[in-house]
Amino acid sequence: MEIGVMAGYLQGNDTLTSVSSNRSAVYALPRVGVVVTPEVGSGFYAGNLELLLEPLYAHYFEPFTATAAGGSVLFKYNFLGFGRWMPFWDLGLGMLWTNLAPRIPEQSTPFNFVLESGPGVQYFATEVSLFFPR
Incomplete structure (x- = not known):
């Protein structure tokens, strides 16, 4: 099982466009997931598939107060x-x-509609999980 929180700050800019470049916001994305397959594949491709739910909340404070929420x-x-x-x-909708x-x-x-996909890496500080020892 995976439980985590991501947080971030948005500062708009006009690098690729000049529309609404003055936006600022803070984001919170909690995340809950469960592994749904046993280990499959071998070598480099050895792995498992996980299903995650990722709610999202954002509070915009520039140029005016606004909210975004979803999942x-x-x-x-x-x-x-x-x-x-x-x-x-990961790949999500x-x-x-x-x-x-x-x-x-x-x-x-x-x-x-939100379509997201991309690579990432996680590092485990210990070999034993906090809630589910092996």
């Missing part, structure tokens, strides 16, 4: 052949509601 369902493939380092790739719309030009509706 995603993700599939995550964990590569298990690297000891305490665990590379992974979700929905998001925000009251930024229609106050910013690029947001015409309060509802959005």
Whole structure:
């Protein structure tokens, strides 16, 4: 089982566009997951598949106060052949509601679909999990 929280800060910029470059926000993304397959594959590809739920909350404070909330369902493939380092790739789909719309030009509706995918790596500080010893 995986339980975690990600947090972040957003500062808009006009690197690729000049629309709404003055936005600032803080984000919180708790995450809960469970491994749904036994270890499969061998060598580099040895791993397992995990199903995750990832709610999202964001509070915008520039140029005005606004909120975004939603969540995603993700599939995550964990590569298990690297000891305490665990590379992974996840893919997810979700929905998001925000009251930024229609106050910013690029947001015409309060509802959005979220499509996310990408690689990552986790490091386990100990060989024994905090809640579920092996």
